[in-house]
Structures are given as C-alpha cells and as structure tokens.
Amino acid sequence: MRLGVLDVGSNTVHLLVVDAHPGARPLPAHSHKAELKLAQLLDDSGAIGPGGVDKLIAVVRDALRAAEDKGVEDLLPFATSAVREARNADDVLARVRAETGVELTVLTGEEEARLTFLAARRWFGWSAGRLLVLDIGGGSLEIAYGIDEEPDAAVSLPLGAGRLTAARLPGDPPDPDDVRALRRHVRTEIARTVVEFARFGRPDHVVATSKTFKQLARIGGAARSAEGLYVHRELKRTSLEAWVPRLAAMTTAQRARLPGVSEGRAGQILAGALVAEAAMDLFGVEAVEICPWALREGVILRRLDHLAAG
Structure with a gap:
C-alpha cells in the first residue's frame, strides 16, 4: 500500500x-x-x-x-x-x-523519542545491542536508550536548533558572550538527564538522526547524501569540537556555503552544533553513526505493526 x-x-x-x-x-x-x-x-x-x-x-x-x-x-x-x-x-x-x-x-516529546528509537533499531537491527539515539530537531532534542524496540529511557528537552537560535543567538555572527551563555544553558539542561541513562550502563552503539546531525557530519567530511543511504557516515566529537568555534565566527551566508548546509538551516547550525557537542561530551561519546531513518520512518513502522496485528 x-x-x-x-x-x-x-x-x-x-x-x-x-x-x-x-x-x-x-x-x-x-x-x-x-x-x-x-x-x-x-x-x-x-x-x-x-x-x-x-x-x-x-x-x-x-x-x-x-x-x-x-x-x-x-x-x-x-x-x-x-x-x-x-x-x-x-x-x-x-x-x-x-x-x-x-x-x-x-506527539509528545517522549513519543517522538520512542518512535525515532524504533526507526533506528529497525535500521541497525538486533546486532547493534544497546542503542543510544540522539535526535536534534528544530524545537527539541530527543534522547533514547534501550536494548529492545521500546527504549528503557526516553526524554525530550527544549533544545532544538531553531528554538535556541531564535531565542538566544540574535547576532549574525552571534556575540561571543551569547554563544558562551547558550553553551552553558545547553550543558546544564543535558547534564540533568545523564544520570537517568547512566544506570543502564554504556551503550554498545550510539547513533544520531535528524538533518542537523547529517549536516554536521557532512561538514566534518562524511559522504554526500547523493552517494546513497547505505554509505557509512559518522560524526566524531573531535571534528565537532574543532568546527564549533569556526561556525560561531561565521555569518549565516558563510555557513550556507559549507558542504551539505542548506541556506534555510545555515542560521541554526551553530546552535545545533552546540547541542550535539554537549550531548556527545556529557554522555562520553567519541563518535555517532548517522542513521538515515528517524521520526517519520518510526511513524510508518508503527502503523505497519498495527496493520500486521490486525
């Protein structure tokens, strides 16, 4: 159908x-x-x-x-x-x-996290073991962890790249004090959730979904989307840490000329990078693998599951 x-x-x-x-x-x-x-x-x-x-x-x-x-x-x-x-x-x-x-x-924020986790689980399969899934949207950050198709923990935080840019980064390029203040805010919010996930142990595989992570990976040298879904793509924390100050010093027009960064999202890629860097650092993650499937695919898979169940 x-x-x-x-x-x-x-x-x-x-x-x-x-x-x-x-x-x-x-x-x-x-x-x-x-x-x-x-x-x-x-x-x-x-x-x-x-x-x-x-x-x-x-x-x-x-x-x-x-x-x-x-x-x-x-x-x-x-x-x-x-x-x-x-x-x-x-x-x-x-x-x-x-x-x-x-x-x-x-959808509630938790539902977003759970459906995105389902999509990542189906994409990578059972052999991926315990999954930690990170997703940065325009309005929120979703984090989910688990070994089955339903995560053991799932949270949504108001740390979306668009939301943070509109509320906290008015300049072009942004004022360095605003960037530092946003960095502190993001890390404080994420740090509050780390203990909720730490009790489950270290994940076997960490994956990231969303346009923000895909663009950050592309900036860091990952393959273009035109090369297909099945090409391995990852984002390393060291690459991200090197790019954050460079993005902060750029105007929106300059960011839009970077590989993989669309004009419409160039203004918010810095906020997204700050969220991604904080999440990877606070969760002790050196690299994330980019998952082609995310929330929309999770919604489709859940619908198909319901059809299969009659």
Whole structure:
C-alpha cells in the first residue's frame, strides 16, 4: 500500500510517501517539503499568530494535493514541538482541521523519542545491542536508550536548533558572550538527564538522526547524501569540537556555503552544533553513526505493526 506521513515540524512541513506493507522495508516514493519554521513564528506570548496559521494551512493544502497526486491511500499526519508547545495549539489544530480536513496528531516529546528509537533499531537491527539515539530537531532534542524496540529511557528537552537560535543567538555572527551563555544553558539542561541513562550502563552503539546531525557530519567530511543511504557516515566529537568555534565566527551566508548546509538551516547550525557537542561530551561519546531513518520512518513502522496485528 502507499502510505503518506505528513510531519508538521518546527522547521519544515514534510510529506514523505512510501510504498510499504507489513514485513517489508518501506520504499520512498516521493518527498514534498516546505520550510515554514513554525518555531520562529511564535509571538511574545508563545502563540502562533494568524499569519503563521494561514501559512501552515496553505502548506498543508499543498501537501494534500501532492499526496492525492501520488495516490496515497493512508495519510498519517502529526505535529511536533512547535505546535505542541504553542499557547494556542488547540485553536491552531481546530483551524487546520476545519479548513483542510486534516486531523493532526500532536506527539509528545517522549513519543517522538520512542518512535525515532524504533526507526533506528529497525535500521541497525538486533546486532547493534544497546542503542543510544540522539535526535536534534528544530524545537527539541530527543534522547533514547534501550536494548529492545521500546527504549528503557526516553526524554525530550527544549533544545532544538531553531528554538535556541531564535531565542538566544540574535547576532549574525552571534556575540561571543551569547554563544558562551547558550553553551552553558545547553550543558546544564543535558547534564540533568545523564544520570537517568547512566544506570543502564554504556551503550554498545550510539547513533544520531535528524538533518542537523547529517549536516554536521557532512561538514566534518562524511559522504554526500547523493552517494546513497547505505554509505557509512559518522560524526566524531573531535571534528565537532574543532568546527564549533569556526561556525560561531561565521555569518549565516558563510555557513550556507559549507558542504551539505542548506541556506534555510545555515542560521541554526551553530546552535545545533552546540547541542550535539554537549550531548556527545556529557554522555562520553567519541563518535555517532548517522542513521538515515528517524521520526517519520518510526511513524510508518508503527502503523505497519498495527496493520500486521490486525
């Protein structure tokens, strides 16, 4: 069957169309995305303003047309931290439902972490042993650990690259004092969670998902996405530590010229790098392997599991 996942994220609204059935690997058939940056459309009260909602509705309509054109049988629409944490989330969801017919499921942060972990587990298999999975989104950082398909621990922290950039790094390039303050904030937040994971012992394999980690790995010399999903890609902490001060000294335009960094995400790659560096350092990780599958694939896999169970 042809499934569509409509992911209303903090950075982008992304429709992923796959051909899938229980017991088989989902095969990507089409990808349609629009950079909306909902996390940066919140007003001073924490609400998504009318203009932001209008843009969201227009983008959802475009995605619905793309899904129809591609013959999607079953659409799985969901929203993450930007909508979840908006003060007027209920009103936003009601308007989207009334004007597009789409009923967005709002995932909790823990659900995001658990579904991303499921995707990573299925990608790497049982031989990977105890997995630690890190995911940096636009609005939040997800961390999950476990040996089965359901993680033993899963947390979500408000440390997304888009959120932190909008709130704490106003300059271009940012003021060094702002960078240091953000570094302290990020490390304090992550350090509070380390003890929750430490009791399970050291992981056998550490993987990272999300566009932020992929771009950081590419900056550090990893293979281009054009070389395919099955090429081994990793991000080393030493590489990241060397790049953070360089990114901090660059303007957004200069970062956008780096290999693998898109113009739309160039402004927030520094915040993402600070979060990635802190997580790897505080968890004692020297390198992470980049996982091609993440939250959207986790949603698809969970749906297929439900279909298989009848």
